[in-house]
Amino acid sequence: MNADESNAQLSPFTEEEEMYRRTVRAFFDRELDPHADKFIGDLDYDRAFWRKAGAAGILGATIPEAYGGPEASGICGVVLSQELGRSVGGATVGSSLGADIATHILFAGGSDVQKRKWAPGILSGEVTQCMPLTEADAGSDATAIRATAIRDGEHYVINGSKIYVSNGNKAHLLYVVAKTDPTKRGAGMSMFLVEADTPGVSRSRMTPMGYPAYDLAAFHFHDVRVPADSLFLGEGKALGILMTTFALDRLEIAARALGEAELAFQLALDFVKVRKVFGQPVFDFQNTQFKLAEMKTDIEVGRAFLHDAIRKYRAGAFSIADAAMTKLWIPEMSDRVIDNALQMFGGSGFMEEMPISKLYRANRLHRLYAGTSEIQKIAIARAL
Ligand SMILES: Cc1cc2nc3c(=O)[nH]c(=O)nc-3n(C[C@H](O)[C@H](O)[C@H](O)COP(=O)(O)OP(=O)(O)OC[C@H]3O[C@@H](n4cnc5c(N)ncnc54)[C@H](O)[C@@H]3O)c2cc1C
Known part of the structure; x- marks a missing residue:
């Protein structure tokens, strides 16, 4: 059994979530990656993308059946984030469909009338939040x-x-x-x-x-x-409502960062196997192999950490400190991996049009928003 097969066997995702992943993957391969540049400065293209996502059944995954939704698990948002991270186009569009997490706010705080009014538009992608x-x-x-x-x-x-x-x-x-x-x-x-x-x-x-x-x-x-x-x-109830999304938000950001690290690793691996320097592929230098080994290990530790976090979340045992550690460590790991990946590209890695340079700039965000790394450390220390 290779590493990928054993990962699949130990996966914390349900069959329903894996089906959702396949739908999301196919959607991003078709509607995002080949068209990423069209999103730049064009909100109408972005709006049309949301409507296509709605038609593909990707949006409002957690909306209860009583409001016309599929009533799937919150972990679908984590799956979506990871696939967005693994997409070359994800490094262009930013949070994009990840903002669907705002649907939790409506369902945590909205009235029955408000939920009935807005759920159909959220599901179809007509309404964004x-x-x-x-x-x-x-x-x-x-x-x-x-x-x-x-x-x-x-x-x-x-x-x-x-x-x-x-x-x-x-x-x-x-x-x-x-x-x-x-x-x-x-x-x-x-x-x-x-x-x-x-x-x-x-x-x-x-x-x-x-x-x-x-x-x-x-x-x-x-x-x-x-x-x-x-x-x-x-x-006076805002903080209580926001708390209902905090744990999932942390998981989604960690999954996005992990996905971006996975993509950067793959881009670098493909590159060093074809790029020749001093008459040999860059891959053949022991330094390259050692770096790739470190990066792969970092990614696998991150994946294990995220999977453990998902299991705890499902069991209702995902504490504020757990969420903070996940949001702290995985984005810092992905920055490390992406920096090493860019180095392997040499000067070409610094070029604007290269996916690796986009990932390098993009991934930096995960240590800053939704609570900086320092704020996560405060939450971890508070629990000690
Ligand atoms: C691209 C992007 C998207 C965003 N999306 C949203 C959104 O949808 N909705 C929304 O409301 N917000 C959003 N944010 C805001 C984001 O959550 C904040 O930027 C973030 O929480 C940090 O706040 P700040 O920028 O004011 O930094 P500051 O709070 O000014 O922090 C400055 C520095 O001081 C450090 N610091 C602060 N307090 C302490 C402390 N007690 N001890 C040690 N160090 C400390 C910080 O870690 C940081 O390094 C987004 C931000 C970005 C960049």
Whole structure:
């Protein structure tokens, strides 16, 4: 039995999740990788991609049958992220379909009416979502946000600004976190469902260092009036709702980073076997073989760690510290692997059009967003 066969046997994924993986893989091979450059600067192409993903049955995997969904496991999102990481086109589009994780927010905090209203559009890809939480002066320290939502009769009035919002420019639904009680920190934070075309909402595009087609937005909310029933679960409940996605979010980011490391390794391996220097393939230098051996070992340790995390998640035993360790270690590992992979390409690895250079810039994100590596270390240390 080779390593890949034994991995398959020990896989923590169910048959349903593996079927989902095959659907996602075929979809990315067909609709993403050959067309990645078309996403750059073209939100309409991106929107059409979501609708195609909806038609392929990829979106809203966890939506309950009662709301028209397949009611599959949350681990489908992890599968999707890993396949996005393994796709050359993934290094161009950024979080993309990974933003489907926002569906958990709707189902954790939304009313029955809201779920019924929006589930069909989420499943078809007509409706996309984003989670504006971070502000210019409140990222790691999220409870320091200044955006406010003040009750005024049957409405709340939202004011404030948000930055770095994934999928923000095309999103129809915004799960906005704002303070209903600005004198409090976490206990004053509430979540609102805001439709993007509500008067007073404006947004602009931000340009990240990696993933050239990443849909990243800054928002401004100026006297945005939303009906009082836009509030999810009650005042002060935002952090509780966000917590419902934290564990899965960490798993998805780790899976994305692992997928990118796997892809970089394969690109480097293919390259060194054909590139000849001093009359021999680069692969034949012992240094190359030693580096590849280290990279392969790193990836397998990362895979084992992710698989163990998935088993714990399923068993309800995935602690905050477990999630933090997964989000800390796997992205740091993938940075190491991708850096080594790029080195093997020599100068060609530094060229803009090379997939390895795109991966190099892109992968750096995983140590920064959704809680930096330092913030993960704080969570791990807190549990000691
Ligand atoms: C591409 C991208 C997509 C994103 N998507 C979203 C999104 O969809 N929605 C959303 O709300 N946000 C999103 N974010 C925001 C992201 O989660 C924040 O950028 C991140 O949490 C860090 O916050 P910050 O940028 O304010 O950095 P800061 O909090 O200013 O941190 C600066 C540095 O200080 C360190 N630091 C902070 N606190 C401590 C501490 N206590 N001890 C030691 N070191 C510390 C940090 O680790 C970091 O190195 C996204 C960001 C990016 C770049």
